[in-house]
Amino acid sequence: MAGITGIGSGIDIDSIVSSMVAAERAPKETQLNNLQKKTTTQITAIGALKSAISDFQTALGGLNKPDVFQARSATSSKSDLVSVSANTTAGAGRYQVEVKELATSSKIALGAVPNSADEPARFGNGALEIKLGEESFSVTVDASNNTLAGLRDAINQAGAETGVSATIVTDDKGARLVLSSNQTGADKDITVEATPAGTAGSGQQSLDAMAFNGVENSDDPAGARILAHAQSAVITVDGLTVTSETNKVEGAIEGVTLDLKDKTAENEPLTINVAEDKAGVKKKIQSFVDAYNKLIGVINTQTKVTSVGDDKTPVTGALVGDASARTLLSTTRNELVSGQGDGALRTLTDIGITTQKDGTLKIDDAKLEKAMANNFVELPGLFAGEKGIASRLDEQLKPYTQTGGILEQRNKAMTETISGIDKQKEDLTRRITSLQERLYKQFNAMDLLVGQLSNTSNSLLASLENLPWAASNSKK
Structure with missing residues (x-):
């Protein structure tokens, strides 16, 4: 409708309707946008708080283990x-x-045999038993694997569990199967026993060429060699x-x-x-302090009101006045100062951990070192166990982070608020569209009526001007 109205009356209907629609939309839209921004900021703040609590719980878990102090x-x-x-x-x-x-592990080279790509060495049928200490495995030799490459592959497959592998090495005397073990220890040298199945065929060597009893023959350069003894x-x-x-x-x-x-x-x-392991314990104590300070930092940031000038609205944290944050801060502080037992180490101050003005913790390294030097056996009782600081603090924090806990319920409620805002925005858009259409209809009807009245007025004036008395009067 925009751009074709105002013909009869000359009125800028577009501008009028746009102004009226904007005036109707603005208050509710501003209200929804402000609520959405506030809720989104609170969701982010709750997420940061939950993350900081989880990190603190992780640090507490690191101290709530007696064996940490026994390391x-x-x-x-x-x-x-x-x-x-x-x-x-x-x-x-x-x-x-x-x-x-x-x-060390055993490594042997079996007897050298002539071998080439054109004329590969072939052996008669039978079996090889490879022994490694008290363990052994057998390889059956037949037409499918009676070459050096075939024997290598068969040994690698059969010896996988025993830890024996085979490769082919060619030296000046010929090609050899080199067998290696991954098992160390005395009496775990590799030996090979050959059992030929009859006489080798034409062009074949006897399987005995692959036998080795663990004793080298110094008079035979092509014979089997011990490359490494198992010991x-x-x-x-x-x-x-x-x-x-x-x-x-x-x-x-x-x-x-x-x-x-x-x-x-x-x-x-x-x-x-x-x-x-005092250094390890000290590191976990430092992690505990750092995680707590991070938690306090998040709470302080989200609950702080910052003045920015006399005539300006102060900047407020997303959780200012939030009961959950206040309760969390109060309960954790109470547990930190609560005494435990009647030994030399009852509170955190006894090991040099004190609270500063902003609520964060600080470690006096000299006092901590002294406490660990003189009373290290009492540290587990301070932190670990059912009555230790770590356990007590964790119990106070669980209601906030557990499934269905305080923070999850808060997040769920705020998510539902965001969903409600989206629906209200959709409803507002539909209502504004309906209002705009209604206004255009009303103004167009008015414009048409004004146009018709204007035409009627012009017609009457023309008729009156054509009357005899009107015409004579006009000549005077």
Whole structure:
């Protein structure tokens, strides 16, 4: 309708209707936009609060474990030779370790045979039994696999579980099957027993050529060779000899695992130190303080009113006056100052953690170090267990973050508010469209009537002007 009205009356109907529609829409639209902006800001604030609470709960979980305080740190004076780790059963101490031998695996090269792409070596039928210590597996040799490549593939398939693999290496004497084991330890050398099935056929070699009993024949350069002997690791701990099948030595020192990488120089042992993991505990305490300070920072930001000038409206946080935030802040602070037990460490202040003016926590490193040095055994009671600070705080926080909890319900209610706003906007759009159509109809009807009255008026004036007396009067 816009652009074709106002013909009869000359009135700018478009402008009038637009102004009336805007005047009708503006108050309600502003109200809905303000409510939507406020609710969206609150949803974001609740999300930030929930995230900060979850991070704090994670930090609390790290302290609410007695074994955290039983952890041990282990260091090696020469970690390039021996690396070390320790579990909670390890006793604190200092140990001198010397690595005499590293554990190695077996590797052998079987007898060399003529072999080429044009004339590959072929063997008679039968079976090969590959032994690795007390373990063994067999490979059946027939027309389908009686070449070096066929034997290699068959050994790799059959020896996968035992840890034996095969490759082909060609040296000056011919092509050889090289067998390797991934199992270390003495008495785990590879041997091969051949059992031919009758006489080899024309152009075939006897399967005996692939046999090896573990003893080299120095007079036969093309014979089988030992490339590496399998042996166990040998170390001394404070002068006591320890033998291990692998280079990961467990049990030599209770609760300690030694990972051997290389031999030590003769009579130059390295030092292994095992101690309480106080650095790890301190790190978790720092994480606890950092996570709490993050939570307090979020609450302070979202509940703060900031003045921006005498004549300007102050900036308010999204959760100003929010009961949930106030209650959360109050309960967490109460738990922080609540005493526990009757030992030397009853509250956080006893280990140097105090509350600052803005509500955040601060660690006095010197006091914490002293408390850990003198009363380390009492730290688990302060933080962990049913009555520990971590457990008590977590119980206060659970109602806020659990499924169906306070914050989830708040978020659900605000999401429903956003959905309601969207529906109200749709209703407003329909109502404004209806109003606009009605106004155009009314103004167009008025415009038509005014046009008709104007035409009637012009017609009457023309008729009156044509009357005799009107015409004579006009000549005077």
